[in-house]
Amino acid sequence: MTLYSWLQLIIYLAVLILLAKPLGAYMARVYMGERISLDRALGPVERLVYRLSGIDPRAEMDWKVYAVAMLAFNALGLVVVYALQRLQGVLPLNPQGLGAISPDSSWNTAVSFTSNTNWQGYGGEATMSYLTQMLGMTVQNFVSAATGMAVLAAFIRGLARHTTKMLGNFWADLTRTTLYILLPLSVVLAIALVSQGVVQTFGEYRTVSLIQPSAASESQVIAVGPAASQIAIKQLGTNGGGFFNVNSSHPLENPTPFSNFLEMLSILLIPAALCYTFGKMVGDTRQGWALLAAMTLVFVTLLSAAVWSERSGNPAFTAMGIDQKQTDINPGGNMEGKEIRFGIANSALWATATTAASNGSVNSMHDSYMPLGGLIPMWMMQLGEIIYGGVGSGLYGMLAFVIIAVFVSGLMVGRTPEYLGKKIEAYEMKMASIMILVPVIVVLVGTAIALMSEAGRAAIYNPSAHGFSEVLYAFSSAGNNNGSAFAGLGANTPFYNTALGVAMLFARYWLAVPALAIAGSLVQKKKVPESAGTLPTHTPLFTAWLIGVIIIVGALSFLPALALGPIVEQLMIFG
Amino acid sequence: MTTQKTYRHEIYQRAVLESFAKLNPRWMVRNPVMFVVEAGSVLTTLLWIQALTGKGEAPTRFIGAIALWLWFTVLFANFSEAVAEGRGKAQAESLRKARQDTPAKKLRGVANDVQTALSKTEVVSSTALRKHDLYLVEAGDILPADGEIIAGIASVDESAVTGESAPVVREAGGDRSAVTGGTRLLSDWLIIRVSADPGEGFLDRMIGMVEGAKRQKTPNEIALNILLAGFTIIFLVVCVTLLPYSLYSVDAAGQGAPITITVLIALLVCLIPTTIGGLLSAIGIAGMDRMIQRNVIAMSGRAVEAAGDVDVLLLDKTGTITLGNRQAVEFIPVNGVNAHDLAEAAQLASLVDETPEGRSIVVLAKEKFGLRGRVIGSSDEAPEGMHFIPFTAQTRMSGVDFDGTSIRKGAPDTMMALVQSHGNHLPPDLKPAVDNIARMGGTPLVVARNNQALGVIHLKDIVKGGIKERFAQLRKMGIKTVMITGDNPLTATAIAAEAGVDDFLAQATPEAKLKLIREHQAGGKLVAMTGDGTNDAPALAQADVAVAMNTGTQPAREAANMIDLDSNPTKLIEIVEIGKQLLMTRGALTTFSLANDVSKYFAIIPAAFASTYPQLQALNFMRLATPESAILSAVIFNALIIIMLIPLALRGVPYRAVGAAQLLRDNLLIYGLGGLIAPFIGIKLIDMLLVALHFV
């Protein structure tokens, strides 16, 4: 591996960690209702939103009301996205005259975008009108991300507050997240991306002449559109649904190494910073750093494995006399499904980051990765999207693991386990177990159903064990709200659209609601003051233990399945 | 020794039978993990029977061996529970002997002396006694029911309950008025009001507790059970979905046979947390048992668990922190009086004072000034002309009158009043001397001769040896100690400093105690305390862990959730340790059980898909001989580890008084890392053994 590859990975991580504190502190102020610099500019907008929707932002909600508000808002969003797709043919802003989308695909996409998954069964530029992209996709990119962050804010309040029932106001959290966090960051990022060459226009697709005309064609139609504004939020909000079919490997979606850097940074930026927000809100930033450390450790380990795997290249190519050695003039490695401007390091880094967070955008084709390189993103998702994870959802998913880790280790020090002074009891265990159980069941059962059905098997593209991996990857992605794919799988069929839609729905709300339930239970408890007998949850030891629990509970459950996919494929290639 | 052995032998014998009896699915279903194993055992047995008919999915011997070891897994788990219960049952049996029906002399009306009572008695069976009934007992009788003495004083043999053979005195009123059914009256008579209906008495509850018959799951146990059930569901899904995966893979690879049901069940049983699942109930019962061995009866498992969580210990000064007796350590003369004179006067005043304090004054005078008080008189009877004044609550002083001389000693305020009331002025150095002693944690006694103050005796509380270290340990465990004392704040400060407690409550009243507990609880802390008096009852009821002395009153015993049969207030510290040990054992075995899974994946997965993907043999790090031996070894290890850990489950993970961080590190190292590595070795050894025995 060249020096430059290392440097780029190190710079990426350094910038990410450096930004975690200032952004995290800022977000904590947003959620704690403290004064922030943007108040002057956006305060009137915020108040206008409340006035127009008739909401009293100070009216706090208990967990049930909070959950109901969240569900109602998301259900409505789902209906709107569905309707937009079905009706886009007769709606304006459709310069290409694209027709209505099929019911199953519309259902899939509607669930996909409201659940912050952004699995795309369709190819963007050939399917969606500008109106659908803007009013459906872009809007849900914002509000589904804001939903996840609002639920997290409520969860953190459950830990930070005591002997009350109130977790905050969903509408206020939603509004403040969107106005003060997502929108400003998105505008800045979108403009930066345009400067690099990302398109942002309402004009129609461009037709250009070919330099070397062929018999078939003398021109090339170049799809354009208001891409930058959507890409910015798709990256920041761990959405991942691209404007174009090939997502951020498309040169107009991600034209330069710098645009690539910004987009990659945006994937993990908010999820990482939320760790600091968490620490700040519970009044002990060490707790946030400990979680960030656990995430980063797992991330760096798996990232190294992915980079190593892709850099080593495909032995079959070597046999054909192909030069896969990395030099300053040759990116080398397994370049199938990767772009030259990104090379191996940036592709593997993106693949690891996008699956660590539940982003799901891609800048290279995961299906064409070496088996181990493809196993890493798959495993990242199967961990439960908690290594940084989705905005909001990643941290509350991680906290479910923390609760389990605290429970077992708390017993080991001879006390009823407590986390941040809150006793972890049967109810919390029940909900945390559901949060961990649901994605595992959805992924494994979904894969099983697909493999047993004719429709499921018919969509498989690559032969042998790799075909198994495609199906497993699809359900790992949907069942953890990631959205990336082993894209060879022809998933735009009624079977997969329906099944994956159900998977995404379960994965999102069967985690968000139990998370709120835990918060609702914790918030009523007293805070036990810390003593020498209290299990410290900010130490390297606890961080290591947490990782152990995540690996054993969350990841090893997939070992048998992985053995029949990427593991055996890797062994077939490398013996 | 031999009896001990036969006794154990009996427990084990009975436990073996019990393990089979417990196979009843209706019993098993309470434990979801082991219920799944039992279901797997039944299924593999059916598969084995199918194989016997020649239509087996795998070699008959293999299926048979798996089925057999799965049954063993269930039986071992049942055995652990049965052994734990057996120990309690043996104890319960000896208690039950004391509870046999006894004739009771029930009174048909109220009586306050034995003559009246005798005229009103009718003999009924003890089971006919109801709450609030009155009965009479006379020397030699077995008490038929728990109750409160309303008249009489007598000595009682309580060895049936406490194991302590020395008789104790019980009397009406005061803090020694409670009696327990099943104990025996040694002398005199008592009239007793029944405080519990038959079957609800103290002894009955005790039997119930030690037998574990009505054992309810404790909060932490319930939470852990949920977690284990969650794991079980996950692994159930993992194994069930593996069948379609395997079918597809056979199709895709174009070779091999799909995974067999037998292997799937074996994998499932190996992955679900059978170690902790199988031992969970034994751990809980053994925790209660350890309390009983220390002569503490916990009224619920919840209380034992709460003991581990205690943040604050309220400890009575006297008896717990200090020896019950104060001792004279110094004579401080005032007003120019000779120290020798003071000592002599003090000794004279204490000659017949048989309290430990009084005796210590006599001894001190002898040691310091060679005064031999016994020459003047003996304690047995007053010498000629000497008239001793005993201490009474009214006068609050004691002393002696002889030859027109009167010597008195007593509490400073009483004595000062005495001096002043006779028109004598108080020496200017008296008050400072008194205050100085109080400041040092001592109790001052003022001595006066003929109503003139001579000086002060310094009585000192003697802090128990080793108690300071004990408190330092508690502090490391994160437990705060609060000393409760009736002393004034000045004295309390000094003793608190000497004993090393974190805080104290001086001039404690029952109300102040209750308030203190509530304050701590409002801050989220769990409070433990001991008590024996009726006025302790409200505080005991409020405390999270409340230990009543067995010598205490009935209200105190009812308000408490534990009773210490030894009536040793220091026991509270041990109780906390037992509570912690109980939780630690659960945590450690859960960790061990989870860590075990890693090796089992590597044993079973390559074996399960060997025919479809021989390449997976690369994952067979342990180099297990054949797929069959690999799977069987994992299953056998899984069963044997339960048996091997039974002693640990019963004994509990050793507890050391260190901070939580260190405790976690040590236990993670032993049970986490150990749990990771041990099965690799164990499975490999079993595999080698199977090969050596030509089983495979």
Next chain:
Amino acid sequence: MISQLRPAFLMLLIFTVIAGVIYPLVVTGIAQVAFPYQANGSLIAIDGKTYGSELIGQQFAAPKYFWGRLSAAGYNAAASSGSNYGPMNPALIEAVQARIDALRAADPGNPLPVPVDLVTASASGLDPHISIAAALYQIHRVASARRLDEVVVESLVEKYTEGRQFGILGEPRVNVLLLNLALDGLQ
């Protein structure tokens, strides 16, 4: 549930306006003013004729042009796509072998090893770049097809080589479209 439906509806409406209309319009406005070239696709217009986007690759098969990456989309810029071949897929090996054969046929006797990016499909199917190694590999063929001195071609390759951005980010690469346009401009 019912009581939350009204705010849910109104909130969705408001955010549809803010995030779905105002936000993209604002971004478009700024983009069109500040970066009109990039915002409209980085199109290369020479004398009124648009020769493509400098960011979008085109299909080149003639020996006189530098060839780009393999494209699963056939360089259709309205339907981007990768090959999605798994590493063991026989179709992948076939496609790679076909490219090797084509390269060898067009330039027999080329002693250089074939750089991996020249025989593999890009992720987007529209990759405008090849590696420097891939460009160097083709210099002999292009120069002979155009009867140019290899040094001239090489200097052009150098001219259209983009280094790592800010000296660190990404991989050094050659823009095939710009290079071929320049080659055509030479003649």
